[in-house]
Amino acid sequence: MSEVKLDASPSSDDRRPALLSRLPGELGAWTRSSDIRPLAAWVLALAFLFTYAALQPGTLSHEQLGIICADALPLAALGLGQGIVILTAGIDLSVGGVLSLSTTIAATHFTGGGSIVLWGLVILAIGVTAGAINGLLVGRFGLQPFIVTLATWSIYDGIALYVLPVEGGQVPVGYSNWINNSAGGLPNAIWALIVMVAVWLWFKRTRTARQIYAVGSDREGARIAGVNLDRTLVVTYAISGFCAAVAALFYVMLTASGDPTSGDSLILPSVAAAVIGGTSLFGGKGGFVGTVAGALTLTLLGDVIFVFNLPSYWTVVADGLLLIVAVLMGGALQSLQASRTRKRQ
Numbered sequence: 001m002s003e004v005k006l007d008a009s010p011s012s013d014d015r016r017p018a019l020l021s022r023l024p025g026e027l028g029a030w031t032r033s034s035d036i037r038p039l040a041a042w043v044l045a046l047a048f049l050f051t052y053a054a055l056q057p058g059t060l061s062h063e064q065l066g067i068i069c070a071d072a073l074p075l076a077a078l079g080l081g082q083g084i085v086i087l088t089a090g091i092d093l094s095v096g097g098v099l100s101l102s103t104t105i106a107a108t109h110f111t112g113g114g115s116i117v118l119w120g121l122v123i124l125a126i127g128v129t130a131g132a133i134n135g136l137l138v139g140r141f142g143l144q145p146f147i148v149t150l151a152t153w154s155i156y157d158g159i160a161l162y163v164l165p166v167e168g169g170q171v172p173v174g175y176s177n178w179i180n181n182s183a184g185g186l187p188n189a190i191w192a193l194i195v196m197v198a199v200w201l202w203f204k205r206t207r208t209a210r211q212i213y214a215v216g217s218d219r220e221g222a223r224i225a226g227v228n229l230d231r232t233l234v235v236t237y238a239i240s241g242f243c244a245a246v247a248a249l250f251y252v253m254l255t256a257s258g259d260p261t262s263g264d265s266l267i268l269p270s271v272a273a274a275v276i277g278g279t280s281l282f283g284g285k286g287g288f289v290g291t292v293a294g295a296l297t298l299t300l301l302g303d304v305i306f307v308f309n310l311p312s313y314w315t316v317v318a319d320g321l322l323l324i325v326a327v328l329m330g331g332a333l334q335s336l337q338a339s340r341t342r343k344r345q
Contacts, residue, residue: 037278037329038290044276045293048300055307066187068299070179073189073250074099075269076295080196081131081243083274083291088216088236089283090138090145095244095270097156098130099263102248104160107169107258116175124245130156131241132234139233153267160260169258179253192250193292200288212236216283269298272323280330297322 049068053059059068078095085092102123109119130152137148181188203209211232214222223229244263251262273294279286301322302315 036333037276037326038287038293040329041277041290041293041297045296045300048297048304052300052303052307055304062182062185062187066180066182066189068296068303069187069193070189070250070254072292072295072299073179073192074247074254075266075273075298076193076196076292077243077247077250078263078266078270079273079277079291079295080200080288081240081247082270083277083279083286083288084212084243085145085236085240086216086271086274086279086281087212087283087286088233089219089281090233090236091149091271092131092134092237092240093146093149093267094130094134094152094156095240095247096263096265096267097153097160098127098241098244099248099251099266100260101130101156101160101163102127102245103252103255103262104164104169104258104260106171106248106252108164110171110175110252112172116172120249123248124242127241127243127245127248128238129241131244132238134241135234135237136230138237139230157261157264164258164260167257167259167262171252171256173256176253176256179250197289197292204287208232208235213284216280216285218284268323269295269319272319272326273298275330276322276326278330281327282330 049059056064058064078099082092082095105119105123105126109122110116134145134149134152137143138145179189179192183191211222211227212235214225214227215229215232215236219229247266248263252258255262274286274291275281275294276297277286277288277290277292277294279291298319301318305312305314305318
């Protein structure tokens with residue numbers, strides 16, 4: 001991480017113009033990382049894929065790859081938002097509640113083309129609003145992200161139970177079938193992943209993304225450099241809420257129904273996908289390309305366990321073990337980087 005060097009001057013206000021003039025370069029340095037975990041995540045995902053293919057003939061066909069990507073889509077979208085929050089050294093447990101609430105709204109209000117568009121926009125707006133509330137509480141009022149999002153997760157789950165007390169409802173067949181269709185020779189699920197990666201590659205070059213990385217790398221340094229911490233955190237959590245709503249739209253395509261507790265089981269995997277993909281829990285390092293690999297790894301892990309006829313609880317155990325290994329790798333790499341920095345000094 002590049003350090004922001006302060007000129008000797010009587011006040012921080014006098015230093016601010018010089019710092020602001022160097023801000024893009026400094027923030028660009030904050031986004032660079034030599035972390036090998038994204039590559040390791042892709043290697044692991046491919047290893048699981050070829051293991052599954054060896055046991056299940058036809059896995060590498062376009063149709064089967066589309067099914068695998070479709071299964072991973074909700075987790076990938078959820079991991080995108082969760083990863084952006086983790087970049088600020090925070091966490092968003094409420095993504096589970098937002099996803100649950102969004103699926104219940106979709107299952108009870110999607111009745112046709114017009115209603116899908118209208119209520120789809122409403123769901124996205126709810127996700128952004130729910131996330132922005134989290135960001136306001138964390139940024140403006142200085143509350144702990146874990147406590148804030150734990151509380152709002154419970155609130156959103158409660159509203160979901162009010163909208164749809166039990167699993168049920170339905171969505172139009174045309175909507176649920178979209179995820180299984182193809183365009184240009186590729187399944188729509190693969191196109192959806194490609195679009196999300198493309199959006200991320202654009203987003204990470206924006207000033208907002210660089211500010212998010214900066215806040216996670218050195219919050220006080222970012223503040224001195226002119227980053228509006230409150231605004232950055234509100235935007236960060238709003239993006240997470242938006243991604244949770246998008247994940248819900250994918251989820252109801254797969255299930256064709258709603259579930260008031262559907263998001264609860266995806267909270268830990270959303271963190272695991274981001275961390276396995278190289279996003280540091282300490283903030284400031286990571287990206288969505290690795291998170292996609294993490295989501296595919298966790299999805300394929302369940303498939304491999306299934307074809308080996310192992311009990312389903314092994315999937316949960318293996319998810320936890322992978323998360324622990326990823327965190328240990330991150331800690332080891334951070335210690336190694338710190339050691340190299342001390343030697344250079």
